[in-house]
Amino acid sequence: MKRYEALAADVAASIESGTLKPGDKLPSVRALRASRKASPATVFEAYALLEARGLIESRPRSGYYVARPARAMPAEPLPHPAPDGEPRTVQVADMIYGILQAAASHEVVPLGSAFPSPFLFPLQRLGRALAASATRMDPWSTVESLTPGHLELRRQIALRYLLDGVRADPDDIIVTNGAMEALNLSLAATCKPGDAVIVESPCFYACLQALERFGLRAVEVATDPRTGIDLDAMEAAIQRHKPSAAWVMTNFQNPLGSSMDEGKKRALVELVTRHRLPLIEDDVYGELYFGDRRPAATKAFDTEGWVLHCSSFSKTLAPGYRVGWVSAGRFTRAVAQQKLAASLATAVPVQMALARYLARGGYERHLRALRATMRTQRDRYAEAIGLAFPGGTRVSRPGGGYFLWVELPQGADAMALGRKAMDAGISLAPGPMFSPSGGFAHCVRINGGHPMTPRIEEALQLIGRSAAV
Amino acid sequence: MKRYEALAADVAASIESGTLKPGDKLPSVRALRASRKASPATVFEAYALLEARGLIESRPRSGYYVARPARAMPAEPLPHPAPDGEPRTVQVADMIYGILQAAASHEVVPLGSAFPSPFLFPLQRLGRALAASATRMDPWSTVESLTPGHLELRRQIALRYLLDGVRADPDDIIVTNGAMEALNLSLAATCKPGDAVIVESPCFYACLQALERFGLRAVEVATDPRTGIDLDAMEAAIQRHKPSAAWVMTNFQNPLGSSMDEGKKRALVELVTRHRLPLIEDDVYGELYFGDRRPAATKAFDTEGWVLHCSSFSKTLAPGYRVGWVSAGRFTRAVAQQKLAASLATAVPVQMALARYLARGGYERHLRALRATMRTQRDRYAEAIGLAFPGGTRVSRPGGGYFLWVELPQGADAMALGRKAMDAGISLAPGPMFSPSGGFAHCVRINGGHPMTPRIEEALQLIGRSAAV
Secondary structure, X not given: OOHHHHHHHHHHHHHHHOOOOOOOEOOOHHXXXXXXXXXXXXXXXXXXXXXXXXXXXXXXXXXXXXXXXXXXXXXXXXXXXXXXOOOEEOOOHHHHHHHHHHOOOOOOEOOOOOOOOHHHOOHHHHHHHHHHHHHOOOOXXXXXXXXXXXXXXXXXXXXXXHHOOOOOOHHHEEEEOHHHHXXXXXXXXXXXXXXXXXXXXXXXXXXXXXXXXXOOEEEEEEEEOOOEEOHHHHHHHHHHHOOOEEEEOOOOOOOOOOOOOHHHHHHHHHHXXXXXXXXXEEOOOOOOEOOOOOOOOHHHHOOOOOEEEEEEOOOOOOOOOOOEEEEOHXXXXXXXXXXXXXXXXXXXXXXXXXXXXXXXXXXXXXXXXXXXXXXXXXXXXXXXXXXXXXOOOEXXXXXXXXXXXEEOXXXXXXXXXXXXXXXXXXXOEEHHHHOOOOOOOOEEEEEOOOOOOHHHHHHHHHHHHHHHO | OOHHHHHHHHHHHHHHHOOOOOOOEOOXXXXXXHHHOOOHHHHHHHHHHHHHOOOEEEEOOOEEEEOOOOOOOOOOOOOOOOOOOOOEEOOOHHHHHHHHHHOOOOOOEOOOOOOOOHHHOOHHHHHHHHHHHHHOOOOOHHHHOOOOOOHHHHHHHHHHHHHOOOOOOHHHEEEXXXXXXXXXXXXXXXXXXXXXXXXXXXXXXXXXXXXXXXXXXXXXXXXXXXOEEOHHHHHHHHHHHOOOEEEEOOOOOOOOOOOOOHHHHHHHHHHHHHOOOOEEEEOOOOXXXXXXXXXXXXHHHOOOOOEEEEEEOOOOOOOOOOOEEEEOHHHHHHHHHHHHHHOOOOOHHHHHHHHHHHHOOOHHHHHHHHHHHHHHHHHHHHHHHHHHOOXXXXXXXOOEOOEEEEEOOOOOOHHHHHHHXXXXXXXXXXXXXXXXXXXXXXXXXXXXXXXXXXXXXHHHHHHHHHHHO
């Protein structure tokens, strides 16, 4: 046990025994330094760990306090009726574009945005890494770090895979312009126009945008708000529709927040391997867990290379840098060909900067703080929605990430609510954005990635009042 | 007339009158400073102008000399027999990938590469612009400079359009991951799988890669090695095959080096407007002209928005930065939707760095030097190929860019020649890479973008000997 873990365990024991009570201020760094001869770094890491576990909370410019038990939380969503499962051509791009464009300004309250607050990221330190890389750049790197990508960055990504129990060779990793491109390339490498693709119900709207642009048909499969896609329904859909790929978010699914446990992930890999079905695993939120350790990727159980694991640094470290990757198993060459044809390569200076940042350490510390912040925000948003929204509203409590899935009482019209909210300068992501058949008409996804402020609280109250009408 | 132009005119007059003879050394900066009271910058700009016109040449660490008339140059290519013009599904990705991968190391002599020497670009100055931008980055810019792109960069691009006689609003410009992505998005915005697309014969292989990934069929149209695509043949193909788009390189076409004159460009715009046919104009080499001014883009004559003009900074300023754009006319919204679905956005720090570099000036001076270098290299490569290759070989003399199109005597097998060259550590781009029907079997494209060295000269000799067998 490391020093900070030992310190955290002692504080946790004091909270459990009642020595420290909800609302009590914790000892300051200075006090612990004197009493336990602990370095400031040790104290900060211990407190970050406790915060990530929800035992304590930080208050800006004041210090750390024992967390109060959450107020009465709204109930969580129930499973939806299963979709009809018929393959559908997708036509959502225009609707989604309209909603995203209206919400693009930072004057708009970003409840519908897919981005967390940019102030949660180490942009200064990244900027210095970029400055150092750019001014020392070997001219040959402008040619040699093109697709599959800068070797040192692929090494750093492979190293993180290793820590998470995934065997990945740097040569199997292709650096992309964010996960969005990784997912597009994976689709294009495994499907041809007109093919059927299995998607979750509801699924991330970008999945639908990608299917639409390649002329692919979506087969919706029931997805549980807690435990993810229904494997029996998925197998039935495979047998009936002979899809060319399945696109699944295994951890902290957008928009539901659902996660599959390890047993289910193993079963999913077994299922796609048996059917020789490429599994496109969108895992951009896996690092933002609130538990003790990173939930596994299905890639960890993939011995035969059927999983194309896609992720990025956009949600965890470097928004705006647009660096993602795919570890594509048996499809590595096909994906590399797609990358060459789609955009040739990813910007070399930002790849070098991320490699430099990762090599110098500090990512884990940043992630611990980010997870703690997001966990706190999840609870504050859920509480605020519970208070502001009409009775009968259900709100997800995901184990990671920063989205809340809100089910309004049946009969509510989320699209109309979204338009009303936009008139008041508030963005929302209505349920029909997440379904090729226009389902989830009474649901909205709320972005909890921005620290709660009075302005956001008022926005939630206004939406709650509108929803009650 | 500016001071440097006046000085250049005087020197040119001395060369024409015979006062200065081929091989004579020109007066040094110091001498002209004393005699004409000209600043060093004025002298350098005057000499760069004369070099771009081919009147003088610089010799490293020695100075400027009156250019010697070129030795006997090989004859230029003749028009090919017209292709059959039947729509074809494209299957080239695997062949092209194999060739490009084999050539990816900088240990290989880069005669088949599509990239000029990275040492010809101001990477240090760009690096400083990147450093300054990255460390001063406003966190909101990570959200607000996503698609369509960083506003200041779009303004700088619009300003350059204005100088070239093209009316472009920053709102019509979408920043992309290099021109390659711009071209892909333009195709996806105008075509659906199975549609026919008009391409030049020969055409840039990346065009074929893009058609293949979207399941589009290629209709080849005869393209003259000097004057570009045959408009009568193009109109016949439009009437016969009802294509959804045409992809044309109007300036210094890759691989031929052909360019359309202004009259033909106007006629092309008139043709596509009459047929309501989207024209995807790939204009990545337009800035690399050897004449007095930039050749027009067809976009300059496009009053009704049918032209999607695609370009980038990758060949002119910032290799490895992967920043391109499209000015998409009436297809702007459709292209923006494609961009969101394909990769969401382009890396923000590199966009900011380019905007900063462009705003501070120096781009024009860099371009003048680059054009002069490439013009000199064109002549040296053409001469060396003329000496080394078998009798009857024809070599293009393009008015800009850095590719030479080499037609070996009929019966030569460029694919076999490429494999032999690769065995000797030399890359080549054989003709069949540039045709969906596998034509141009006796042609190769030679990259003249690297300063001539003894190693390159030997490589050309080795290829010439192999071709003669």
